[in-house]
Structure formats: C-alpha cells, structure tokens
Amino acid sequence: MHITKRGFRGLLTLAATGALVAGLSACSGGADAGSTGDAAGGDDVVTVGFVAVGPEGGWRNANEQAIKDAFTKDAGFDLKYAPAASPSDQKSQLDAFSTFVNDEVDVILLTATEASGWEDELKKAKEAEIPVILLDRGVDAPSDLYVTRIAPDNTQVAKSVGEWAVTAFPQGANYFVLEGVPGLSVVNERNEGFDSAIAGKSGWNKVGAQTANWKTDEGKSVIETVLKANNNDIQFIFAQNDEMGIGAAQAVTAAGLKPGTDVKIATIDGTKGALEALAKGDLSFVAQYNPFFGTDAVDAVKKALAGESVDSTIIVKSATFDSPEAGQKALDEGLGF
Numbered sequence: 001m002h003i004t005k006r007g008f009r010g011l012l013t014l015a016a017t018g019a020l021v022a023g024l025s026a027c028s029g030g031a032d033a034g035s036t037g038d039a040a041g042g043d044d045v046v047t048v049g050f051v052a053v054g055p056e057g058g059w060r061n062a063n064e065q066a067i068k069d070a071f072t073k074d075a076g077f078d079l080k081y082a083p084a085a086s087p088s089d090q091k092s093q094l095d096a097f098s099t100f101v102n103d104e105v106d107v108i109l110l111t112a113t114e115a116s117g118w119e120d121e122l123k124k125a126k127e128a129e130i131p132v133i134l135l136d137r138g139v140d141a142p143s144d145l146y147v148t149r150i151a152p153d154n155t156q157v158a159k160s161v162g163e164w165a166v167t168a169f170p171q172g173a174n175y176f177v178l179e180g181v182p183g184l185s186v187v188n189e190r191n192e193g194f195d196s197a198i199a200g201k202s203g204w205n206k207v208g209a210q211t212a213n214w215k216t217d218e219g220k221s222v223i224e225t226v227l228k229a230n231n232n233d234i235q236f237i238f239a240q241n242d243e244m245g246i247g248a249a250q251a252v253t254a255a256g257l258k259p260g261t262d263v264k265i266a267t268i269d270g271t272k273g274a275l276e277a278l279a280k281g282d283l284s285f286v287a288q289y290n291p292f293f294g295t296d297a298v299d300a301v302k303k304a305l306a307g308e309s310v311d312s313t314i315i316v317k318s319a320t321f322d323s324p325e326a327g328q329k330a331l332d333e334g335l336g337f
C-alpha cells in the first residue's frame with residue numbers, strides 16, 4: 001500500500017505526538033513500530049531524491065557519505081543518489097531534479113553546482129507538494145520554494161579566518177584569495193565573511209583573487225604565477241578550501257619560500273590532509289566546515305513530511321584550528337576526514 005504524502009504526514013504526526021505506533025505497524029504490515037518504514041523497502045518507506053555534486057574532493061566525499069549513512073533502509077528511507085555529471089555541471093542536476101519530481105519522490109535533497117537557475121524546478125516541486133531541502137550550498141530563489149538550508153555558516157567560518165589573519169598580521173599584509181568555483185553561494189559568503197573581518201584594518205593590500213576551482217593543482221599554478229608577478233611580496237593567502245591551500249603551499253615551497261614563515265596560508269574545510277599540513281607548518285590556520293549533518297537532514301525531512309515547522313536555515317557548528325599543535329591534536333582525536 002502506498003501511503004500518500006498527506007497520509008504519511010498524518011502518520012508521522014501521530015507518531016510524533018506519541019499517540020500510537022500501532023498505526024505504523026498496521027499500515028506497514030507489522031514493521032518494527034519504532035521505524036518510519038520497513039527495511040525491506042515496503043510501501044511506507046520514505047523515498048528521498050538526492051541531487052548531489054558527486055566526487056569533488058575530501059569535503060564533498062565526507063559530506064555525501066554522511067548523507068548516505070543517515071538515510072538508510074533500516075532507518076526507513078530509500079535514498080536515490082544522483083551525482084552531477086561533473087562538479088560544475090548543472091544540466092545533469094536539473095534533469096535529475098525533474099525526474100525526481102516526475103517520479104513523485106517524497107522529498108528532494110539538493111546540493112547545487114550553481115546558485116542560479118533553480119527557480120522553475122523548485123516551483124514544480126512545490127506544485128507537486130514535494131519538500132526540497134538544500135544541503136551545503138544556497139540557491140538564488142525565493143526561500144518559500146524550499147524548506148531549509150543545512151550548512152555551517154560560511155560567512156562566519158570565513159570571518160574566523162579574517163579575524164585570525166588580523167591577529168597574525170597586526171601591520172597588515174599583501175594577500176591573495178584563492179576562490180572556489182565562481183558564482184557559488186559559498187564563494188560569495190566566504191568573501192563577505194573574510195572581508196568583514198579585515199574591513200577598516202590598515203595595511204591590508206589585496207593583490208588579487210582568482211578561482212582555482214577547489215583543486216590543488218590549480219591552486220599551485222595560480223600562486224606560482226602570482227608570486228612571480230609580485231616578486232614574492234605576498235605574506236598571506238586565503239584559500240577558500242583545503243585542496244587549493246595545499247596547492248598554494250606547494251607553490252610557496254617551489255618559489256624557495258617557507259610556508260608558515262615567509263607566507264602564511266589559511267584554508268576552510270578541515271580535511272585530514274589540511275590538518276596534517278597544519279601540523280607540519282605548511283598551513284597556518286584551518287577553519288572547519290563541518291560536513292557531518294546527516295542526522296540534521298533526517299530530522300528536517302521527518303519534520304517537513306509531518307507538516308511540522310522547520311527553521312529556514314539550520315547552522316552546523318564548526319571548529320577552528322590555529323597552530324601545529326591544534327592540528328596534531330585534531331588528528332589524534334580523529335577530527336580529520
């Protein structure tokens with residue numbers, strides 16, 4: 001028996017008010033009363049369409065695995081994973097989204113490869129009464145077209161980088177910014193957060209900014225060019241993710257300079273590779289962008305399907321690591337991913 005979305009919401013509401021779990025069992029033919037569905041994929045399993053980015057780097061792998069680990073069959077879900085054709089391809093995402101709407105999944109999770117271009121598809125999902133939950137990245141669309149966005153606060157995470165940089169360089173610095181893929185909400189938010197921390201501080205000279213598309217090799221080649229063009233007169237590099245920052249450190253070393261001494265590099269994410277580079281002194285500051293929000297997503301999905309209110313944004317707490325000792329401690333505690 002397929003429970004309609006409205007019927008499922010009613011059941012969840014019943015269960016949520018503790019009124020009766022027998023109703024769940026009766027509908028699902030004796031499924032474990034505590035589950036939202038049976039592990040065999042019976043009709044009352046919640047079907048989740050996950051419009052994802054796919055393989056992109058350490059952070060993405062950790063984040064998408066956390067979602068897969070949370071939306072399991074045993075937990076009552078049928079997760080349909082749809083990675084993009086490539087990390088910057090939007091067409092494959094729009095196609096997957098449209099397919100999920102046509103297939104009448106119960107809910108859609110979306111991590112967008114582009115911020116713009118989603119309004120029409122989001123409207124179709126709303127007309128089909130399919131709730132959409134944004135993971136990690138925001139989109140340029142009215143907020144009533146999606147339930148919530150779950151992510152660490154990019155602006156605050158980047159502001160913590162700027163605040164650290166201001167203490168590390170009391171006289172200011174010539175600095176360069178390695179940005180992620182252009183146009184993404186997280187790139188704009190990270191620029192805004194970093195800039196807010198150094199606003200009004202004297203001696204800060206932005207030599208330039210350029211995308212390295214989240215990649216180590218591109219981060220290295222951009223910084224090689226920047227160092228040559230500026231006679232190595234760069235003291236600080238803000239890399240908007242770990243992989244680009246590690247590439248920058250390689251370029252600094254190749255230029256005969258010492259990362260952490262001649263040029264300090266700060267990054268965002270908190271992957272194991274970055275914490276190792278921090279412990280080694282190649283990076284000077286790592287702001288975690290916590291990828292582990294699978295349970296937050298499950299909670300938001302259940303509330304949305306039960307017709308309960310969900311906060312418009314769900315902020316995931318993240319840490320910062322500001323020394324080789326902090327990096328080693330984080331590694332010892334297994335915080336890298």
Ligand code: AHR
Nearest residue numbers: 056057059136186214241
């Ligand atoms: O959207 C989050 C960013 O995307 C991460 O910081 C980066 O590593 C990933 O590619």
